[in-house]
Amino acid sequence: MLDWTQFTAEGEKIIWQARPAPRCFTFRRWQPALFGLLVAVMSVWWLVTGYGLMSQGESTLWALVPIPFLVIGVYLSVGQLVLARLEWERVFYALTDRQLLVQYGLFRSRMIRFDLTTLSYQCLYPLGEQLGTFYLEAGTRRITLSCIEYPHELYRRLEPLILENNAQHSE
Secondary structure, three states: OOOOOOHHOOOOOEEEEOOOOOOOOOOOOHHHHHHHHHHHHHHHHHHHHHHHHHHHHOOOOOHHOHHHHHHHHHHHHHHHHHHHHHHHOOOOOEOOOOOEEEEEEOOEEEEEEHHHHHHEEEEEEEEEOOEEEEEEEOEEEEEEEEEEEEEHHHHHHHHHHHHHHHHHHHH
């Protein structure tokens, strides 16, 4: 796990920490990957057909136009999955007695901090019996914690805090 001491105040305690499940995090955008596969296959067909037309004396344009679509299709089908897997190496979540910390980023790590007194809403989207994605709101800020294993543990810890925050704001 990540050393959180550089992001926490003296005396602040880590209550919970996790990382996303690797396969879930990598394949969380599988629908665009399927669409990208379709675009790539159609682009290859168009490229082959265009090359055939070009060899029969038609315009070179028929063979060049599908190239950007092929690049987009390859990125959507394979590229985004590879980038998600590489990003997974740098994604960490932690809950302290004062704040929620999220480290993420592909090429450069970034840190998001949420003061626990600002949390106002949480929603757990189950992805399986022991796997889920969290959606959290803190004022106008929103964040999604993707693919957490044993998500009910975090939900139970945040529920009383959010109820208390909402009760204080409604008074």
